[in-house]
Amino acid sequence: MKINTVLFDLDGTLINTNELIIASFLHTLDHYHPGQYKREDVLNFIGPSLYETFSSINQEKVNEMIMMYREYNHKMHDQLVTEYDTVYETLEHLSYKGYKLGIVTTKLRDTVNMGLKWTGLDRFFETVVTLDDVKRAKPDPEPVLLALSKLDSLPEEAIMIGDNYHDILAGQNAGTKTAGVAWSIKGEKNLEKYHPDYMLVEMRDLLHVLEVELD
Structure with missing residues (x-):
């Protein structure tokens, strides 16, 4: 069956938030x-949810640590977030060709919206x-x-x-095809x-994978 739907992780896949996250x-x-x-x-903390990461470090201070992380993350967002090469034009072409496009992320919606609007x-x-919408995050297939x-x-x-194994496993668990991105920080x-x-070396490789004609 021909692919007509493309789901993307956000951080580290479409937009470069690695420096912000670190x-x-x-x-x-x-x-x-x-x-x-x-x-x-x-580096190993990139991918899992904040709760999963901080609870493995300090169970008693999890919520405090998440609040501090998010406060700093929002404050520094526009200074440190950039878009990966060929992402915009690839999405534009897929949209023009009628593909259904979606994002599946472990971030909360307000932070996701910041990144999407900042990069256009x-x-x-x-x-x-987003994480707000599900009970079980990737790699569970629910999202x-x-x-x-x-x-x-x-x-x-x-x-x-x-860009992370959570994304690949989530797709596999849900029964979709999967693609990794070679620019993964790991x-x-x-x-x-x-x-x-x-494996995509740059985002426009996706057009070849999907056999999309370039006008």
Whole structure:
């Protein structure tokens, strides 16, 4: 069955929030655990939900740490967030060709909206599924299946694209095709361990995967 629906993770896939995320983690962790964490230590925290990450570090201070992280993250957002190369034109072309486009993210809706509006990508998406909308985050299939339901699409008509193993597993668990992105901060080889159907070197490679004609 031909793919007509494309679901994307947001952070690290469409927009480069890596420096913002790393800075937000280091700011928070240095407050609660001074001097214990360096840049390389927090790379593994990119992908899972904040609750999952902070509860593994300090169960008693989870909610405080999440609040501090989000406050700093929002304050620094526009200074540190950028859009990846070829993302805008690829989304524009897919939208023009009639593909149904959605976002599936572990972020909260207010932060998602900030990133989409800042980069101008908000105009392309028919649905955005955030952590607010589900009980179980990726890699559980619930967020992907919810997005497909909102788009009136079947799993076999869809592909899930992301920079983290949570994205690949969520797509696989939901029954979609999957694609990893080679610009993942954790590295292409790390993502290949989870056997995505495709690996995109840059976002416009997606047009070739989907066999979209370039006008």
